[in-house]
Amino acid sequence: DSGVTQTPKHLITATGQRVTLRCSPRSGDLSVYWYQQSLDQGLQFLIQYYNGEERAKGNILERFSAQQFPDLHSELNLSSLELGDSALYFCASSVDPSGGAKDTQYFGPGTRLTVL
């Protein structure tokens, strides 16, 4: 158990819908990362937040957005869902992104999103 929690575990929805995935980082971790893992793309970095501020952006679609709240939990919002958005979505957290040991990311169990 990494200490990172994600809800829900599974989500089934229809095309065109909007969903919200939630992540609670490990106690004391200030940085949260979101990754997408689909069958044909592997693990892809989406976005990173540090202490409430967006820190880095990866291959995140404009239909997707995220935020980190004052209590440091984070939400990933996916809208206008398409079949291709079906994937595992992982959240990770680290103490802070200053490099080295404090940068070690601990991953949650993931949310499996199925778009029908």
Next chain:
Amino acid sequence: DAKTTQPTSMDCAEGRAANLPCNHSTISGNEYVYWYRQIHSQGPQYIIHGLKNNETNEMASLIITEDRKSSTLILPHATLRDTAVYYCIVSYPTGNQFYFGTGTSLTVIP
């Protein structure tokens, strides 16, 4: 954008040491090498990391060459539960996102 190269797959006999190589020839002086593994569709699990010295913890050992252009993850006594995809990652100096490549699929054989 993956900065590492790993073999696609490897087999290892149960109880033997599993040596997983990784090439990171473009690594810069302040970048760390991280190893993670992913079992089935679970969240990636942190194994070990290092900068230039060899490192050991309860899970594995990490051997980094003197020029830092390659490293080897060693699982000293592989068990069936070590069957997983192993990812070698070079971290950016400001601690940003990890770029996962395709990793090495390790199969431990009874």
